[in-house]
Amino acid sequence: MDWDQFDLNPKTVAALKKADIKSIKEILNLSGADLQRLMKLSSADIQCLLKTVSRTLRKNSTLTALQLYQDKDHLTSxxxxxxxxxxxxxxxxxxxxxxxxxxxxxxxxxxxxxxxxxxxxxxxxxxxxxxxxxxxxxxxxxxxxxxxxxxxxxxxxxxxxxxxxxxxxxxxxxxxxxxxxxxxxxxxxxxxxxxxxxxxxxxxxxxxxxxxxxxxxxxxxxxxxxxxxxxxxxxxxxxxxxxxxxxxxxxxxxxxxxxxxxxxxxxxxxxxxxxxxxxxxxxxxxxxxxxxxxxxxxxxxxxxxxxxxxxxxxxxxxxxxxxxxxxxxxxxxxxxxxxxxxxxxxx
CATH class of the missing domain: 3.40.50.300 (P-loop containing nucleotide triphosphate hydrolases)
Structure with missing residues (x-):
């Protein structure tokens, strides 16, 4: 996983690489306290990290009611x-x-x-x-x-x-x-x-x-x-x-x-x-x-x-x-x- 492509603080990216965390799945499988201890970051930094990776996962799956009605999204069935x-x-x-x-x-x-x-x-x-x-x-x-x-x-x-x-x-x-x-x-x-x-x-x-x-x-x-x-x-x-x-x-x-x-x-x-x-x-x-x-x-x-x-x-x-x-x-x-x-x- 190339963490540099994410909208993250450079300090957070460096901490991810140092902790050898290679995927979003690894992040979501760990609790906030575990991530904080493993990456040696503040609670605010960890919450920002979790919000960023969560937005990435649901980026292409969230549709508005208007999009569903008009069926403009080609992924919609x-x-x-x-x-x-x-x-x-x-x-x-x-x-x-x-x-x-x-x-x-x-x-x-x-x-x-x-x-x-x-x-x-x-x-x-x-x-x-x-x-x-x-x-x-x-x-x-x-x-x-x-x-x-x-x-x-x-x-x-x-x-x-x-x-x-x-x-x-x-x-x-x-x-x-x-x-x-x-x-x-x-x-x-x-x-x-x-x-x-x-x-x-x-x-x-x-x-x-x-x-x-x-x-x-x-x-x-x-x-x-x-x-x-x-x-x-x-x-x-x-x-x-x-x-x-x-x-x-x-x-x-x-x-x-x-x-x-x-x-x-x-x-x-x-x-x-x-x-x-x-x-x-x-x-x-x-x-x-x-x-x-x-x-x-x-x-x-x-x-x-x-x-x-x-x-x-x-x-x-x-x-x-x-x-x-x-x-x-x-x-x-x-x-x-x-x-x-x-x-x-x-x-």
Whole structure:
């Protein structure tokens, strides 16, 4: 560390060099009294030193409300999203998935959670102007095998789903898709995956999207009722690690989650989502919910006739995608269908 570049008293710079303090981390790891004794400076000089290094650390991270509103700082990700590849779904989410933070997609079986995630894995490869991030994706399977055949179908049908994208770009996606598949059936393997393999791929710039399918499967058989505290610690640890990776590399994290029935009156009162008269809540409880930036819920709705407010050609099985909570979105929902070419919203 070149202390001469800092706005410090020459006496303080000389004391830093004499004490062989080589980094800001060393300064912040020592108390004021320790620094005063080690550097043989007054309390006022030490306080000035601490204020200077603190200002240096937060120099590029503090933004005013006006800067956030106008989005003039290029480091701001307030208005940047990863598209879901469908204008209806993107309108629901005001552009798509936020680049920083954990987004959860919960829902019952056959609700279309995996279909949406696979479509995201293709969308992330598109250029920025088409809602992509020009990079690959990591798909972490914790339960079932990776649906490679379905992915190949989506790749072959992209020209029908993305009519707004030039054919030459779609061809690059078709033959140049870079989706890294990882398998993690237990907590130890998952921990190694996100701390080693995933960190390496992100650091090398090979991926800009992480999909975990599913997060609940890791905890289904690992913990008993009496081990809730240990389970909560694991959830907090994984949440912190995923948040750190997402913030550091500005990479969206999509976690697929399962649902459970709300059987008690307390759970029923807290249930914010109802499915055809039943009451379901996302798995893993409030500890996991506190790790999330945004929670989405998908549901399959089977109607024998035409649904109110839905186009007449959509009279069969529909899905709904619902915003349960998000800091930038109100609770809302839209309809969508899963077709051969992918997930398509219904106006």
């Amino acid at each position: 307030q208005h940047q999203r990863l598209s879901l590849g469908c204008s209806v779904l993107d309108n629901l989410l005001k552009g798509g998935i936020p680049l920083v933070g954990i987004t959860e997609l919960a829902g019952e079986s056959s609700a279309g959670k995996t279909q949406i995630s696979l479509q995201l894995c293709l969308c992330v490869q598109y250029p920025y102007k088409y809602g992509g991030l020009e990079s690959g994706a990591v798909y972490i399977c914790t339960e079932d095998a990776f649906p490679s055949k379905r992915l190949q179908q989506l790749i072959e049908q992209q020209h029908q789903l993305r009519a707004d994208v030039p054919a030459e770009i779609i061809q690059k996606i078709k033959f140049g898709n870079s989706i890294f598949v990882e398998h993690a059936a237990d907590l130890d393997t998952f921990h190694k995956c996100i701390t080693q393999r995933l960190s390496l791929l992100l650091a090398r710039g090979m991926v800009r999207l992480v999909v975990i399918d599913s997060i609940a499967a890791l905890f289904r058989c690992e913990f008993g009722v009496s081990e809730s505290i240990v389970k909560a610690r694991y959830l907090q640890t994984f949440g912190a690690q995923l948040h750190s990776l997402s913030t550091r590399f500005r990479t969206p994290i999509m976690c697929i989650n399962q649902v459970t029935d709300a059987v008690s009156e307390l759970e029923a009162a807290q249930c914010s989502y109802r499915v055809m008269g039943s009451r379901v809540v996302p798995a893993l409880g409030i500890t996991w919910a506190n790790q999330l930036l945004m929670r989405l819920m998908a549901n399959r709705v089977s109607w024998p006739g035409q649904a109110s407010g839905v186009a007449s050609h959509c009279t069969g099985s529909l899905r709904t995608l619902r915003v349960v909570f998000a800091p930038h979105l109100p609770p809302s929902f839209c309809y969508y269908t899963v077709q051969l070419e992918g997930v398509k919203g219904v106006k």
